[in-house]
Amino acid sequence: MLTTETLVKELVEKNGRTRNSLMPVLQGIVREQNYLSDEAMICVAKELDLSAADVYGTASFYSFLDTIPRGKNIIRICKTITCHMQGKDDIVNALSNALKIKIGETTHDKKFTLLTTNCLGWCHKGPVMLVNDEVYPELTPQKALEIIEEYAKKTVI
Amino acid sequence: MSKYLVNLKINNMPIAVEEGTTILDAAKKLNFRIPTLCHHPDLTVAGNCRVCVVEVKGAKLLAAACATPVSEGMEVFTNSEKVRIARKHIVELLLSEHNSDCTKCYKNGNCELQELASEYRIGDHVFLDLVRPESKIQDISSPSIVKDDSKCIRCQRCVRTCTELQGVSALAVVHKGDQQKISTFLNKPLNEVVCTNCGQCINRCPTGALTERNYIEEVWNAIYDPSKFVVVQTAPATRIALGEDLGIPVGERVTGKMVAALKKLGFNKVLDTDFTADLTIMEEGTELLTRLKRALVDKDETVVLPMMTSCSPGWIKFQEHIFPELLDNLSTCKSPQQMFGAVAKTYYADKINIKAQDMVVVSIMPCTAKKFECERPEMRDSGYQDVDYVLTTRELSMMIRQAGIDFCKLEEDHYDSILGESSGAAVIFGATGGVMEAALRTAYEIVTGREVPFTNLNIQPVRGMEGIKDASIKIKNVKPEWSFLEGVDLNVAIAHGLANARQLMEKVKSGEANYHFIEIMGCPGGCLGGGGQPIPTSPEIRKKRAEAIYEEDAGMPIRKSHENPEIVEIYKQFLGEPLSHKSHDLLHTHYKPRHRY
Ligand code: SF4
Numbered sequence: 234m235l236t237t238e239t240l241v242k243e244l245v246e247k248n249g250r251t252r253n254s255l256m257p258v259l260q261g262i263v264r265e266q267n268y269l270s271d272e273a274m275i276c277v278a279k280e281l282d283l284s285a286a287d288v289y290g291t292a293s294f295y296s297f298l299d300t301i302p303r304g305k306n307i308i309r310i311c312k313t314i315t316c317h318m319q320g321k322d323d324i325v326n327a328l329s330n331a332l333k334i335k336i337g338e339t340t341h342d343k344k345f346t347l348l349t350t351n352c353l354g355w356c357h358k359g360p361v362m363l364v365n366d367e368v369y370p371e372l373t374p375q376k377a378l379e380i381i382e383e384y385a386k387k388t389v390i
Numbered sequence: 391m392s393k394y395l396v397n398l399k400i401n402n403m404p405i406a407v408e409e410g411t412t413i414l415d416a417a418k419k420l421n422f423r424i425p426t427l428c429h430h431p432d433l434t435v436a437g438n439c440r441v442c443v444v445e446v447k448g449a450k451l452l453a454a455a456c457a458t459p460v461s462e463g464m465e466v467f468t469n470s471e472k473v474r475i476a477r478k479h480i481v482e483l484l485l486s487e488h489n490s491d492c493t494k495c496y497k498n499g500n501c502e503l504q505e506l507a508s509e510y511r512i513g514d515h516v517f518l519d520l521v522r523p524e525s526k527i528q529d530i531s532s533p534s535i536v537k538d539d540s541k542c543i544r545c546q547r548c549v550r551t552c553t554e555l556q557g558v559s560a561l562a563v564v565h566k567g568d569q570q571k572i573s574t575f576l577n578k579p580l581n582e583v584v585c586t587n588c589g590q591c592i593n594r595c596p597t598g599a600l601t602e603r604n605y606i607e608e609v610w611n612a613i614y615d616p617s618k619f620v621v622v623q624t625a626p627a628t629r630i631a632l633g634e635d636l637g638i639p640v641g642e643r644v645t646g647k648m649v650a651a652l653k654k655l656g657f658n659k660v661l662d663t664d665f666t667a668d669l670t671i672m673e674e675g676t677e678l679l680t681r682l683k684r685a686l687v688d689k690d691e692t693v694v695l696p697m698m699t700s701c702s703p704g705w706i707k708f709q710e711h712i713f714p715e716l717l718d719n720l721s722t723c724k725s726p727q728q729m730f731g732a733v734a735k736t737y738y739a740d741k742i743n744i745k746a747q748d749m750v751v752v753s754i755m756p757c758t759a760k761k762f763e764c765e766r767p768e769m770r771d772s773g774y775q776d777v778d779y780v781l782t783t784r785e786l787s788m789m790i791r792q793a794g795i796d797f798c799k800l801e802e803d804h805y806d807s808i809l810g811e812s813s814g815a816a817v818i819f820g821a822t823g824g825v826m827e828a829a830l831r832t833a834y835e836i837v838t839g840r841e842v843p844f845t846n847l848n849i850q851p852v853r854g855m856e857g858i859k860d861a862s863i864k865i866k867n868v869k870p871e872w873s874f875l876e877g878v879d880l881n882v883a884i885a886h887g888l889a890n891a892r893q894l895m896e897k898v899k900s901g902e903a904n905y906h907f908i909e910i911m912g913c914p915g916g917c918l919g920g921g922g923q924p925i926p927t928s929p930e931i932r933k934k935r936a937e938a939i940y941e942e943d944a945g946m947p948i949r950k951s952h953e954n955p956e957i958v959e960i961y962k963q964f965l966g967e968p969l970s971h972k973s974h975d976l977l978h979t980h981y982k983p984r985h986r987y
Pocket residue numbers: 488489490491492493495496497498499501502503504541597598599
C-alpha cells in the first residue's frame with residue numbers, strides 16, 4: 234500500500250498544485266483510504282500551501298469526506314421523509330441487528346460502517362441505500378441483508 | 391481611466407456614483423446608514439449576515455446592500471416596510487442562535503450585535519432558542535484570546551481577517567448547517583494551533599465571540615496589595631489611541647492624560663516603554679552594524695542577513711511557525727516590553743531600593759500577543775517573570791472607567807523618572823516603518839557622525855501605509871572606523887500585517903530580495919493598529935493614529951534614541967555598551983521553531 238505522503242504527492246502531481254485541486258485530492262485520498270486521516274490533511278496542506286484549518290474546514294463540510302476512520306464498505310441509508318415513509322426504519326433495524334452496530338458505528342472487523350444520508354434523489358423508488366458508490370433502490374429488509382451479505386463475502390481485510 | 395458614473399435614486403433622492411460602488415457606499419454618501427454585521431472596511435465582501443438588506447424597485451428579492459453594486463436607473467429603499475420587517479426578523483433569527491447574556495458579556499456596551507438588537511428593540515423570543523449548550527464552553531487555552539462560540543454569529547470576519555490580512559488561516563469555517571462554526575484544525579484549542587495571538591480577529595469580531603483574555607482583576611489585586619510595588623509601562627501606540635475609548639476623537643494624543651490616569655489608578659510608578667524602545671535601537675542598531683561588519687569585512691559566512699526586527703511578538707510567533715528556517719535572521723533583541731521588564735527588576739529595582747520579588751511590572755500594550763510573550767519561558771532573565779501582566783489599551787480604558795475617573799477633564803502629567811524619559815524615535819515604534827526610521831536615525835549617525843540626510847529627520851520613504859515598502863540609503867563620507875561601509879547602498883524593506891510579511895519572506899527565502907535590514911510589524915499599520923487597540927478599526931482610523939504618532943515625534947525635544955540622557959546613563963552605570971555581556975544576559979533572547987500545521 235502507498236504511504237499517505239506518496240499518495241498525496243501523486244494526487245497533487247496529477248491534479249495540480251493549486252487550491253482548485255483541493256477537492257479532487259481529498260476525494261482521491263478517500264477513495265484509497267476511506268477517510269481523511271490527520272496526517273493526510275496535513276500532507277495536503279503542505280503540498281497545496283494551505284493552512285491545515287483550511288483543509289479541515291473543507292473536509293468537514295462534505296458528508297462524503299470523512300475525517301474519522303471508516304470501514305471498507307460504507308452503507309448510507311436515505312433518512313429523508315419519502316424513504317422514511319416507505320420503511321427506512323425497518324432497513325436500518327435489519328442492518329443494525331445483522332451487523333451489530335448502530336448508525337455512525339463501524340463493525341469490529343472494519344468491513345462496514347453504517348450511516349444515514351440526506352436525499353439521494355430516488356424518492357420514487359424508496360427506501361434506498363447507497364453502498365460505497367452503488368445505489369440500491371426499492372429495498373426490503375431481506376433484500377438489504379442479501380446485498381450486505383454479498384459485500385461481506387467479497388471484502389478481504 | 392475614469393470610471394463611468396451611474397445614476398440611481400436612494401429613498402427618492404438622486405445620486406451619481408462611480409460604477410462598481412455598492413448600494414451601501416452610495417447610501418452612505420447620502421447619509422443613509424444601513425446596518426451591517428459581516429461587512430468590514432478592511433475585508434472582502436461576504437454578504438452572509440443579510441442585515442443590510444434593502445428593497446430595489448422591480449426586484450423580487452431584497453438585496454444585500456454591501457454586496458450589490460449600483461446600476462443605472464436603480465431605485466433603492468433602505469427603510470421600507472418590507473425592509474424593516476425583514477431586517478428585524480434577521481436580527482431575531484441571529485439572536486435565536488446567540489447566547490444573549492449581555493449583562494455578563496465582556497462586550498457589553500461595545501457590541502455591534504447588541505447595538506442592532508437595541509436599535510430594533512428586539513423584545514421577547516420570537517423564534518426558538520437554539521443555542522447549543524456545548525457551544526458555551528469557552529476556549530481559554532490561549533493567554534491572549536478567549537473564544538466563545540455561543541456568542542458567534544458566523545459572520546466570518548475573523549476568518550477573513552486571519553486569512554486576508556494575516557495570511558495565517560488559523561481559523562476556518564468548519565462543518566455545515568446548524569453545526570457550522572468557526573474553528574481550528576481538528577477543533578484544537580487555540581494555543582495548540584498556528585495562531586500568532588495577534589488579536590486582529592478580536593478587533594473585527596462584531597460580538598463577544600472573540601475577546602482578549604483580560605487581567606484587570608489581577609492588576610487591581612496587585613495595586614491593592616500593600617506588599618507590592620507596582621510599576622506600569624506604556625507602549626508607544628497606547629498614547630495615540632486610548633482616548634478613543636474614553637470619549638476623545640480619533641487621532642488625538644492623550645499622553646499626559648494617560649499618565650495622570652495611571653497615577654490616579656494607584657500605580658506606584660508610571661514609566662515608559664518608550665525608554666526601552668530607545669534601548670532597543672541602541673542594541674539593534676549595533677547588532678545590525680556588527681552583522682554588516684562581519685559580513686563585509688570579516689567575510690564571515692555564518693552571518694545571516696537580512697537582519698529582521700524582533701519587537702512584534704505576533705510576528706515572532708508567526709515566523710517560528712511558518713518560516714522556522716529564517717529564525718537566525720531575527721535580531722536577538724527582546725521587544726521593548728521585555729527589555730523594560732528585565733531592566734525594571736534589576737537596574738531599576740536596585741536604584742529605588744525595592745526587591746525584585748516585591749515588584750510587579752504591568753504593561754499597557756496595544757497588543758494581545760504581548761500577553762503571550764510575557765509568559766514565554768525565555769522572558770525571566772531578571773530571575774523572575776520580567777513582566778507580570780499585560781493589559782491592552784482597551785483594558786486600561788475599562789479600569790479608568792471603573793475608577794470613576796473623568797478622563798477628558800484630567801490635567802496632563804509627566805512620566806516618573808528614571809525609565810520615563812524617551813525620544814521621538816521611540817514613539818514612532820508605534821507605526822509601520824517607525825522602528826526602521828528610528829534605527830536609521832541612530833545607525834547613520836554612528837557611522838557618519840552626521841544626522842540622516844532628511845528634512846527634520848523625517849525619513850519619508852519608510853513612512854506610509856503601503857503593505858510592503860522598500861528604500862535604499864547611500865552611506866557616504868563615513869568615519870574612518872566604518873570605512874567598509876563607504877559608498878554602500880543600505881537596502882531596507884518594511885512590511886506590516888502578516889500577509890504582507892509572508893510575501894516578503896517568500897522573496898527572502900527564494901533569494902529574490904537583496905536587503906540588509908527588514909522591519910516587520912505583525913498588525914496592519916503597525917502597533918497603532920494592534921489587536922489590543924480600541925475597536926473599531928479601519929484604514930481611516932489607522933491613518934489618523936499614524937498622523938498623531940508622527941506629530942508626537944515632531945514635538946519631542948529629543949528625536950534620536952542615542953541622545954536620550956537616561957539611555958546614556960544606563961550604559962554608563964549598568965550595561966557598559968551595546969551588546970555587552972550584561973546586555974546579552976538581560977536584553978537578548980533566542981527563538982524556537984514551532985509546527986507549521
Ligand atoms: S455578544 Fe453582544 S449581544 Fe451577545 S451577549 Fe455579548 S454583548 Fe450581548
